[in-house]
Amino acid sequence: MPGLRWMRDYRREWLRGDLFAGLTVGVMLIPQGMAYAMIAGLPPIFGLYSSTVPLLVYALFGTSRHLAVGPVALISLLVNTGVGALAGGDPAVFLAMAILLAMMVGVLQMSMGLLRLGFLVNFLSHPVISGFTTGAALIIGFSQFKHLAGIPLPSTQQLHVLLGALFSQVQQIQGVTLALGVGAIAFILAGRRIDPRLPGPLLAVVAGIAAVHFFSLNDRGVNIIGQIPSGLPRPGIPFFSESLHNLPGGIWGVVQHLAPIALTISLISFMESYAVARAVQRKHRNYEVDANKELIALGAANIAGSFFQAHPTTGGFSRTAVNEQAGAQSGLAAIISAALIALTLLFLTPLFYNLPQAVLAAIILVAVYGLIDLKEVRYLYHNDRRDLVLLAATFLVTVTLGVEAGILAGVALSIADLVYRSSRPHYAVLGAYGGKGIYRNVQRFPEAIEPPNTLILRPDGQWFFANASFWQQAIRENVAARPGTRVVVLDAATISAIDSTGLHSLQDVWEELQRDGIALRLSGLIGPVRDKLEHSGFFDKLGRDHVFMTLQEAVAGRHLSEAAGSGAVRTASRSGHSGLVSPRS
Amino acid sequence: MPGLRWMRDYRREWLRGDLFAGLTVGVMLIPQGMAYAMIAGLPPIFGLYSSTVPLLVYALFGTSRHLAVGPVALISLLVNTGVGALAGGDPAVFLAMAILLAMMVGVLQMSMGLLRLGFLVNFLSHPVISGFTTGAALIIGFSQFKHLAGIPLPSTQQLHVLLGALFSQVQQIQGVTLALGVGAIAFILAGRRIDPRLPGPLLAVVAGIAAVHFFSLNDRGVNIIGQIPSGLPRPGIPFFSESLHNLPGGIWGVVQHLAPIALTISLISFMESYAVARAVQRKHRNYEVDANKELIALGAANIAGSFFQAHPTTGGFSRTAVNEQAGAQSGLAAIISAALIALTLLFLTPLFYNLPQAVLAAIILVAVYGLIDLKEVRYLYHNDRRDLVLLAATFLVTVTLGVEAGILAGVALSIADLVYRSSRPHYAVLGAYGGKGIYRNVQRFPEAIEPPNTLILRPDGQWFFANASFWQQAIRENVAARPGTRVVVLDAATISAIDSTGLHSLQDVWEELQRDGIALRLSGLIGPVRDKLEHSGFFDKLGRDHVFMTLQEAVAGRHLSEAAGSGAVRTASRSGHSGLVSPRS
Numbered sequence A, B: 001m002p003g004l005r006w007m008r009d010y011r012r013e014w015l016r017g018d019l020f021a022g023l024t025v026g027v028m029l030i031p032q033g034m035a036y037a038m039i040a041g042l043p044p045i046f047g048l049y050s051s052t053v054p055l056l057v058y059a060l061f062g063t064s065r066h067l068a069v070g071p072v073a074l075i076s077l078l079v080n081t082g083v084g085a086l087a088g089g090d091p092a093v094f095l096a097m098a099i100l101l102a103m104m105v106g107v108l109q110m111s112m113g114l115l116r117l118g119f120l121v122n123f124l125s126h127p128v129i130s131g132f133t134t135g136a137a138l139i140i141g142f143s144q145f146k147h148l149a150g151i152p153l154p155s156t157q158q159l160h161v162l163l164g165a166l167f168s169q170v171q172q173i174q175g176v177t178l179a180l181g182v183g184a185i186a187f188i189l190a191g192r193r194i195d196p197r198l199p200g201p202l203l204a205v206v207a208g209i210a211a212v213h214f215f216s217l218n219d220r221g222v223n224i225i226g227q228i229p230s231g232l233p234r235p236g237i238p239f240f241s242e243s244l245h246n247l248p249g250g251i252w253g254v255v256q257h258l259a260p261i262a263l264t265i266s267l268i269s270f271m272e273s274y275a276v277a278r279a280v281q282r283k284h285r286n287y288e289v290d291a292n293k294e295l296i297a298l299g300a301a302n303i304a305g306s307f308f309q310a311h312p313t314t315g316g317f318s319r320t321a322v323n324e325q326a327g328a329q330s331g332l333a334a335i336i337s338a339a340l341i342a343l344t345l346l347f348l349t350p351l352f353y354n355l356p357q358a359v360l361a362a363i364i365l366v367a368v369y370g371l372i373d374l375k376e377v378r379y380l381y382h383n384d385r386r387d388l389v390l391l392a393a394t395f396l397v398t399v400t401l402g403v404e405a406g407i408l409a410g411v412a413l414s415i416a417d418l419v420y421r422s423s424r425p426h427y428a429v430l431g432a433y434g435g436k437g438i439y440r441n442v443q444r445f446p447e448a449i450e451p452p453n454t455l456i457l458r459p460d461g462q463w464f465f466a467n468a469s470f471w472q473q474a475i476r477e478n479v480a481a482r483p484g485t486r487v488v489v490l491d492a493a494t495i496s497a498i499d500s501t502g503l504h505s506l507q508d509v510w511e512e513l514q515r516d517g518i519a520l521r522l523s524g525l526i527g528p529v530r531d532k533l534e535h536s537g538f539f540d541k542l543g544r545d546h547v548f549m550t551l552q553e554a555v556a557g558r559h560l561s562e563a564a565g566s567g568a569v570r571t572a573s574r575s576g577h578s579g580l581v582s583p584r585s
Helices: A002-008 A014-040 A045-049 A053-061 A073-087 A091-114 A118-123 A126-143 A159-168 A175-194 A200-215 A250-281 A291-306 A317-325 A332-352 A357-369 A374-383 A385-401 A403-423 A468-480 A500-515 A527-535 A538-542 A551-556 B002-008 B014-040 B045-049 B053-061 B073-087 B091-114 B118-123 B126-143 B159-168 B175-194 B200-215 B250-281 B291-306 B317-325 B332-352 B357-369 B374-383 B385-401 B403-423 B468-480 B500-515 B527-535 B538-542 B551-556
Strands: A426-432 A439-441 A454-460 A487-491 A519-523 B426-432 B439-441 B454-460 B487-491 B519-523
Touching (some): A014 A045, A014 A073, A014 A317, A014 A357, A053 A332, A073 A403, A118 A403, A118 B403, A126 A403, A126 B500, A175 A357, A250 A403, A374 A385, A374 B527, A426 B527, A439 A551, B014 B200, B014 B317, B014 B332, B014 B357, B053 B291, B073 B091, B091 B291, B175 B357, B385 B403, B487 B551, B500 B538
Antiparallel strands (some): B426 B454
């Protein structure tokens, strides 16, 4: 249990930082927790419930000492749209489903961690994450106009539906509510300007409550949060919730329907959390963040949380950054944050009676604005147009078909692009450059000269099923374009791997060349490829004197004494095999 | 139109070969066509119809001069199982659907050719094709025991169902039929032993007809083909077939239901045909086989065929091989084959009245036995266990869930494996070997010595979203394992590509190293990667003096005068960009 490690290693000088950071994050969590519960479609108090038990459990199991776990905007949006489609408008069912979802997410994450599936997160590429986050930020942002301006809006994941409703009902804006909301935004932004360490959102909450109280804004149509029950969350087992057992299809029907959204949340929340934990860990280095252990810790936090009325939680970006900057040194900071929330739940909930929902909406808008990633768009425009298309496609699917579809489309497109690119790799025809045994791409260096009757081809990438025929064709075409070719040299250092289809096609190439009386020579093969060629018997067919250590030797057709004779020649010392082939490394 | 080319270039000395080959293939086609129609679940005559128009059209449009188009076993099996599930037992509907399917396959293939999607065929890797073909051969083979031994068998793609039915009804074997079938197999195999050029199947057909005639085997329970209508196929438009328009859902409903099987057949038949066309073309070289033009030609053959009662056809393996061996030189051979079939249809059909179905089953069994690919299993066992797993999985899904599911599973597994392998690539830590600027993997060459305070890492493969964090982690771990490291040298020649996620992570690596006071040097970058690093501004951050042409220079930290100064330095002369970076090629 990683939590025991920081407890055992605890040093007294850490206490100051942990205390200050824990209190700062706790103060952030009060308004954020309530606001994100609102995004999730739940009463604000559940955001506070979600900010107690999960924090304590993560502090014990998590490998990061800085990660601030709790409700986050993106996951709350996923909860809202995922559960909203199934709950059929019944608030009790909605709540029970959100809590059951936390348990399911926890079980999935823990299983993935135990099965060591943390690597899956790699398949969410940078442009996919960026397009998806920007799309989700817009949906969350615009959906808050319901609270910010009092416009009735449908609960939807589709941006065009949201914008349509917004424009068609623009005359329903409640002036006082909007003024309060815009005022709160200005207040938070101004506070951030003055000193980034100011707890702007909390101050906006205090100011909002004061405004409602002194100007009786509640009578002027401003929606307030109203009565909040006080006390800690009641323990209970989400799986035995009565409101779910009474549904047609029973509890197992609900589990089945929630499964896809639970899987999506498991992956996305892990991805967000792991990325921020890693980013912060890099600055410290006195601990390591482990992907699979993180999955187990987040899973434990979600499972335990679900027994205390928490909806799905994960490590959040902004609070983690604040936690680290405020000087947190260990999981004690998170325990202090949770304690502050618990005290709030026990004694301070009556103070939030007059809190206007517009202020929570303002807090959300400021937070999600930071998620809109135009910098990445500009970067990709200049550096990688293919990835820009990927970003744009993910964004468009996200805002039109929804958040889950966006992620799925992005991952599917990434993999399709990987496969397509693998099927038509880059290669270069090389020529001698400067006469010192240096060879260069003749298309980039017109002064590089191809040796007489010799084709030197450098295939850039692996040789496998998706491109085996491409390589065959490339060699065939380049030989055909050079009548009189007697030797083909493959500068094979860049062949990073070869599979059985690749082995078959390399053999085909050799047979074809042999029929035309052309010799094939290989140079610079890396170890794993050398092993495969050795075991398949290809070296025996080709002749070991056609395999060279350097391109220079291959073009000359002569082995240096050093390479040909002595102990320099072996294929796979590790796996116990050994062959008489000039190796590269 | 490639057909015009061989007509224009036609030489008189080709005529002899074309005539002999055309007649040989035509003689093969008579029994094969009838047998494969039987596999498809159609009356034998339709196999002859499918052996006329498609051959003529392919001769005009095809880029191969040797490909023998017509009915093939595998595609017939796909037709049988695909249409059988939809036709509901009505033979007229079954027939109309099989012909409509030919039209749909043709339209799909032609569209794919026009859209230049021929590269898609690359994704059927060698082990997938092998596992799939072996599975299909077993299903076709065992299903023929219905005709070979007179055992009633269900029409199914599932091997265990087939074998179950076979064993449970083994007492229903009709001795005379089985004797005739086994005799025909022995006859064909013996003929092949004596002289491979003997038309064994045709001789077996003649002998079978004679046996039925002289011994009145028909009265002893041997099933014969019976009355075959004579005359050429009647023209008609498959889309307007009355029996399909009268179905619930109408013709569009049928088209929708046939679409998945049409797509499967389009791809598999193209794959089979293209593979054999390419294999034969390699021996000749006086023409080129073009994937996209082949798709168009096969599409045209199927569309035109469907207007003359043909079911889906493609280039077959065995007849193409015979065509080439018999001396075919041009498409004229195929035209002669088609003419022979047409003459048979006009005048010889009454001769087949007494042909026993067991003889056709024997011909099929001999043909599919050759498709069982145990050699590949042995090859993979020794050379590529991962690909063996792929083969086995494809085989198992094919024989349990069916032919289409098998192909799909194989392709999905290939891609998943590609993605998984890409996410954890190979790398090597290098050390100086022998002091002559040669560096080798220290794990393979324990005598290679890592330079003091320097980590030399060679990442084998591209640097992209699926492995960006793997590379970061690999560098981090290897630095951590070598306290006192001051310099990290990436031997980057093996990085075949980099995407935007890779660029971000390379930058992260650099920032991390810099924070620890460790220098990062790159050597041997290939052109396309150099371009990306240049345009992203990474070289400006890293410092151009940290980019080297050779590993030797990078380890020494010194540029050779040749590389640093003169005209040797540029990034992408083709794309008009230029930077002061030492290039590799």
